Amino acid sequence: MGTDDDDKGPILLSCGSLIIDDIVYEDGTEQKDVLGGAGVFAIYGARLWYKPPLSRQIGYTVQRGHDFVPEIQQELERLSISLNPQDHLDLYTPRGLNTFSSDDHRDFEYIHPVIRIFPRDFPPKWLLSGQIVHLICSAARAQEIVDEWHTLQRKYAIQYEASHVPKTMFMWEPLPWDCLPEKWEEFTRVMKLIDIVSPNHEEAAAVLGTTMADLIDTLGSEHKALDHLADRFLQAGIGESNKGCIAIRAGKRGALVARNDTPHWLVPAYWQSQDHSRVRDVTGAGNAFCGGFCVGYLLNKDIIDAALYGSVSASFTVEQVGVPKLNITHESWNDDLSPDGRLADLRCRISTHMPSSEQQWRSTGKN
Numbered sequence: 001m002g003t004d005d006d007d008k009g010p011i012l013l014s015c016g017s018l019i020i021d022d023i024v025y026e027d028g029t030e031q032k033d034v035l036g037g038a039g040v041f042a043i044y045g046a047r048l049w050y051k052p053p054l055s056r057q058i059g060y061t062v063q064r065g066h067d068f069v070p071e072i073q074q075e076l077e078r079l080s081i082s083l084n085p086q087d088h089l090d091l092y093t094p095r096g097l098n099t100f101s102s103d104d105h106r107d108f109e110y111i112h113p114v115i116r117i118f119p120r121d122f123p124p125k126w127l128l129s130g131q132i133v134h135l136i137c138s139a140a141r142a143q144e145i146v147d148e149w150h151t152l153q154r155k156y157a158i159q160y161e162a163s164h165v166p167k168t169m170f171m172w173e174p175l176p177w178d179c180l181p182e183k184w185e186e187f188t189r190v191m192k193l194i195d196i197v198s199p200n201h202e203e204a205a206a207v208l209g210t211t212m213a214d215l216i217d218t219l220g221s222e223h224k225a226l227d228h229l230a231d232r233f234l235q236a237g238i239g240e241s242n243k244g245c246i247a248i249r250a251g252k253r254g255a256l257v258a259r260n261d262t263p264h265w266l267v268p269a270y271w272q273s274q275d276h277s278r279v280r281d282v283t284g285a286g287n288a289f290c291g292g293f294c295v296g297y298l299l300n301k302d303i304i305d306a307a308l309y310g311s312v313s314a315s316f317t318v319e320q321v322g323v324p325k326l327n328i329t330h331e332s333w334n335d336d337l338s339p340d341g342r343l344a345d346l347r348c349r350i351s352t353h354m355p356s357s358e359q360q361w362r363s364t365g366k367n
Contacts, residue, residue, distance in 0.1 A: 009129030010059030041284030045291025065093035
């Protein structure tokens with residue numbers, strides 16, 4: 001089990017939720033106690049890239065109700081990440097019911113609500129070591145988390161006489177129900193506190209008062225529609241001094257990433273239409289993308305390369321219902337090509353479309 005016993009705390013954290021899912025398939029068969037939740041999928045998306053002992057650089061607070069399933073704790077412990085269990089004896093463990101119908105359509109409802117994670121739920125050392133934090137929440141909660149993080153970080157830096165505290169970056173996934181036109185002004189305020197904003201394409205359009213279908217009709221293509229959305233977000237301002245990044249997740253199309261100082265780039269999904277048999281369930285793919293993106297961005301601060309990491313993380317997530325399957329003996333995932341292998345494959349696919357200077361440094365295989 002990963003603990004906080006090491007001198008250095010984890011550098012990558014998530015404030016996303018853990019949910020235990022019960023699943024009912026179209027034929028009536030059931031699957032109980034499936035590990036899920038946005039925070040968990042993001043953590044798995046990051047864990048793909050960090051083998052032990054580096055896996056301890058990932059930190060997660062496990063919110064456990066009185067009915068928490070021991071096998072879920074064991075599954076998390078197999079990851080060898082830094083875990084911080086918190087027990088709530090007066091609450092149920094977050095649980096959802098997922099019902100599949102025709103064409104693998106999935107309906108979701110909460111059986112027991114999520115137990116939110118705040119910065120105060122992390123050990124003090126984690127607030128002094130954290131370099132990037134994944135959020136999935138409303139704009140109001142994103143601001144609350146960032147403000148609380150900075151307040152506690154300053155407090156602990158003094159309390160523990162920390163000589164160096166890294167600047168913490170934040171990657172934010174807005175919630176679908178918060179992406180309303182009347183919330184755009186609030187979004188523009190909060191985005192200035194965030195380093196990487198990552199809605200999906202439908203959410204990005206919705207908060208701007210439009211739809212992807214309308215944008216495609218007006219602009220002529222899905223790519224132009226994504227470019228337009230990215231421009232609107234960047235014009236509103238992301239991050240300190242508008243140096244932040246937009247990463248619009250667009251399902252099977254991939255993800256469009258952009259920053260004010262770089263061209264827009266549409267990074268493809270790893271699995272393409274001819275690979276449809278490899279895609280079982282897309283639940284959690286966007287969260288896993290964000291976890292992988294965080295790792296890639298920490299490694300080299302390059303948003304295109306970070307999106308490649310995210311695309312590979314998503315590719316492992318869609319291959320089954322639930323989180324990717326880890327073989328701890330061989331440190332392999334889903335009994336397939338390693339994440340590094342898929343990353344190299346994806347880099348080769350896009351290298352012919354990159355400017356020559358980009359191709360040159362990527363050909364070194366930096367990862």
